[in-house]
Amino acid sequence: MVSPVCSKQIGVLHKRFKQLSHNEETLRRDHFNEIDDLAFNPIRAQIIEAFFDRRNFHQNGEGKVQEIGFEEFVVVMSHFRPPSAHMTEEQRGKTRREKLRFLFNMHDTDNDGIITLEEYRHVVEELLSRSGTLEKETAKCIADAAMLEVASISVGHMEPDEFYEGITFEHFLKLLERFEIESRMIIRFLNMDTTTLCK
C-alpha cells in the first residue's frame, strides 16, 4: 500500500518532528515559535495556527488544540501533497477543494464559515507587515478593494439594499476558480498518502 519512498519521507518527517519537539511526543506552539527560519515569515502566526486547528485534521472537528501529535502534524502536512498523475477528474476536484478549504480556514479564524472584512484585512495586514515601508492604512485599503472585488465576482449584481457581509466558502471557490492552487500548494518531497498511513 505504502511505497518505500513514502515511508522514507514519513521517516524524514518524523525525525523533523522529534527535532522540533525536542524528542517529546507532542508539539506545542512555542516549539513552532522557536524555528529560526520561520521567524521572518510574515504570516507565521497563520501557518502555526493552521497546525493547531481541528478543522485541518480531517475529523470534522472544530476549535483549537494546544498540542499536536505526529499524526496530526502529518495530516496537516498532507494538505500540501501534489496530486498524483493518475487521478480522476473527481478526485482532482476534491483535492483542489481540500486545499482551498485549508486556505479558507486560515482566513476564517472564528470558524463561522465566512471571511469577514476584518478577517480579510487582518490577513492582508499580516502579509504586508514585513515590507516595512507601508502603513497599516495601505493594507486596509487593499483589503477593502479586494473585498469589493470579491463582491463583484461572487454576487455580481447587488440589490440596492444588499450588504456583502463576507466571503463564504462557495464564493471563495468561485473567487479562486482560476487560481491554480493544485500547482502552487505543493511541496514536492511530501507526496505521501497519509490517509492510508495514519488511520
Place this chain on the structure above:
Amino acid sequence: MLTALIFTPVWITVRLLFNFCTMNLVFIRQAGTLLFICMILILLHGSRGEIPSKPIAATILPSVKPNDGVQTYAEDQKNNLPVFTMNYPRIQIPFEITLWVLLASFAKIGFHVYHKITIWVPESCLLISIGLIVGAIMHSVHEEPPAVLTSNVFFLYMLPLIVLESGYFMPTRPFFENIGTVFWFAVVGTLWNSIGIGISLFAICQIPAFGVQDINLQENLLFSAIISAVDPVAVLNVFEDVSVNEQLYIVVFGECLFNDAVTVVLYNMFSFVAEMPVVEPVDVFIGVARFFIVGLGGMAFGILFGFVAAFTTRFTSKVREIEPLFVFMYSYLAYLVAELFAISSIMAIITCALTMKYYVEENVSQRSCTTIRHVIKMLASISETLIFFFLGVVTITTDHEWNWGYILFTLLFAFVWRGLGILVLTQIINPFRTIPFNMKDQFGLAYGGLRGAVSFALAFTLPDTIGRKQLFVTATIAVILFTVFLQGISIRPLIEFINVRRTNRNLETINVEIHCRLMEHTMAGIEDLCGQWSRFYWKDKFMKFNNRILRKILIRDSRAESSIVALYKKLELQNAMEILDTASGDISAAPSIVSLSEEKKSSSKLQKKFLAADLRNIHDILSKNMYKIRERTVAYRGKHALPNDSQTREILIRRHATIRRSLRPRSCQSSNVPRTHKYFSLPAGKSLESRFDAARWHYTDDHETLSEVAYPSQRSRFGKPARSSSSKAMIPLHRLGTLEEVPSTDVLNEESSSTGEGVFRTNSSYSDSRVPRPRRLNSSFDDNNSSVDDLRNVHEEDGVEQVGQRQPSSPAPGWEAESRETTARNPLLRRPQWNPKKK
C-alpha cells in the same frame, strides 16, 4: 558587378532625367513627372537588386557603385550650372535597405487588415509567401539577389536583435520556476537532435542509390546542428492564443531561446571540425570542454554587463533622454565582447538582458522604459521579418540542388528525432518536476518544433568550402517550409483538438495576487517547518540578498515593495494613464522629446508645489512599479506584440464599476433615487464579454439596456475606433455625455493653466500620484476622475460600512453629494459637476 548590372536601366533613366533638367528649365515640369516614374523604377529595381539588412550593415558592404557617373557627366555639361541633379549611387544602399524594410513592414500591416488570416496562418508563413512572390517576380525577369546576408551581417547585426528581444521579454518568474527543464531541453535536446540526425543522415549517405556518398560525417553533423535550431515563433503565438499551460509555454519559449545558443556553438564547432581531415578522440573531449566554457563564459559576461548597466542607469536621472541607449549599448557590448573571446555571445546577451531588466526598469523613467520596450520589439521584428522575407526570395532565386533521397530523409529524421527526443527526455526530467508533463504536453512540445530564421541564416552563411553547400541550403529551406507551413498551420487545430491542459491567463485581480503571495509565504513557511530547502527556500534567500545588497547598489531609490501593493498601485496608476491615454492616444505613443523635457519641468514645479515628501515618494514608487509588476505577472506575450495591459484596464474598470455599485446601494438608501444612477459610467461595450466568462458579466446586458435608455448618446461614442494597438478588447472609458466640465470653477483647470502643464492626481487616500499630462483634456477624463474619487471615497469612509450613513441631499444623484465633499477636502480633486439634464 551584379549591382552595376542591375542598375544599368536605372542609370539610363537617371541620365535621361539629368539631361533634361540641366539643358532646359522648361523641362522642369516634365522632369517632375519623370522623377516620379524614375522613383518607381528605382524602387522596382532597388527592391530587386539589394537585400537589405540593418542599416549599419551597409557600411561594411563592399559597395559596387557606379559612383563617378554623375560627376563625369556633369563635367561634360560644364557650361551651365545644373538646376537639378541626382546622385543615386550615393544613397543607393541605405535607400534600398529602407525600401526593403518598408516593403516588409507593409506586408506585416497587410496581414492584419483581415485579422482572421493571422489566426489560422502564422505570420511567418505569410512573410515567406510574400517573399516567394517577390522571388518569383525577380526570377521571371532573371534578377538575382545579391549575397548581402553574409555571415558577419547576420551574426553581428541581425541575430543580437532577435535574441535581445527574447531575453528581455522572457517571462522571468515562470522561467526560473522551470529553469531546469528549459536547459535540459535546450542543451541536451539540441545535442540529441544534432547527433541523432547527423548520424542517421550519415548512414543514409552510405547508400549508393542517393548519390551523396561524398558527404562525410562532420558535414552531416554540421548540417544537423543547423536544422536542430527550433524557432517556434508561430507556435508561441498559437500557444498564447489558446492559453496552454504556463509550463509548456515557457519550456518552448526557453528552449527556442537557449538552443539558439547551443546551435551556434555547435555550428562553430562543427564547421571547424568539418574542415579537419581527421578527427581524433581527444578533439571530441576538447570539444565538450569547450562547449561548457563557451556557455558558462557567455553567462558570466552577460551577468557582468547586466549589473554594470543597472549600475549605470542609477545615475541617469538627469539625462532621461539617453537612458534607453544604455540598455542597448551594454547588451550589444556584452554580445561583442563575448564574440571577441569566441564564447557564446547569445548566452551573454540573454543573461545580460535578464539581469539588467529588473533593475534598469526601476531606475529609468516610465517613458524610457516604454521606449526601451518598443525599440527592442521593433528591431527584433524587423530583423526577423527580413530573414523570413529573404528566405522566401532565396527559395525561388537560388539554384537548388535537389536530392530527393537526402531531403526527404532529412525531413523524416528531423521529425522523428524531435519526437523521440521529447519522449525520452521528458521521461528523464519528469520525476524531477513538480508538475510532470503528460502525453499531450509532450505532443505539444514535439510538434511545436518548428525551424525558422536562425536555421536558415546559419545554412545560408555556410562557408563555401563545404562541397554540398547548395544541397544543405535546399534541404534547410525544405525543412523550414515544411515545418512552418504544415506544422505551423496545423498546430492550432491539433492543440485544440487534443485539448492540452490550459491555464488561466493571469487574471490580475487583487485577490489572486494576494493569494499568490500568501501561497508563497505559506510554502516557504511549511518548508521551513519540514526543514527542507527547495525552490521557495532559495527564492526567499535570493530575495533577501537582493533586497539587502543588490538593490541598494543598483537602484537609485531602493525600497522593497510588496507585489500586492504594487499591483494595487498599478491599477490606480493605470486609471490615471487611462486619462492620459484618451487625451493623447496610446500611452506608449505619448512620450516624445517634448514630453521628456516637459516631465523634467513639471516635476521640479511639482516639488515646489507639494512639499509633502511622502507624496513625492509615492509618485516615484508609482511610476516605477507600473512596469515592474506587469513584468512579473504577464506570462504570455506574442513574440512581436508588446505586453498587453488591457486586462488590467478592464479589471480596473470593472472594479470601479463594482465600487460604484456597492457604494450606491448604501449611499442612496432612499429608494426614490432613480436606478439608472447606479450605472454612472459603465464599462459598457459588449466586447468585454468576449474576454471574460459570461458568468461574471451576466449583468452586462442589464447595463446595456439601461444605458441605452438613459444615455442615447452613448452609441455614437462607441463608434470611435479603439486606438489601442495592443488589444482588441480594450474599451476606453467613454463618457456617457452626462458629465459636463465646468471650466470656470474647475480648480483642476486653473491648476493646469497656472503650471503650464496639466497636473492631476489619481487619488485615493494613500496612493496619490501626480502624472504630468498633456493639457488637452478629453471628456473622458471626468469619468475616470470620478471613478477614482469613488474609490477614494471607499477608503476615506473606512471601508464600505460607513458609507451608508451619508445620505444624498437630493433625489438627484447621490453622486454629486459625494463629489462635493471630496472636492471640499482637496481642491485638487474637484470633479466636474454633475449635470444630468445636459444632453
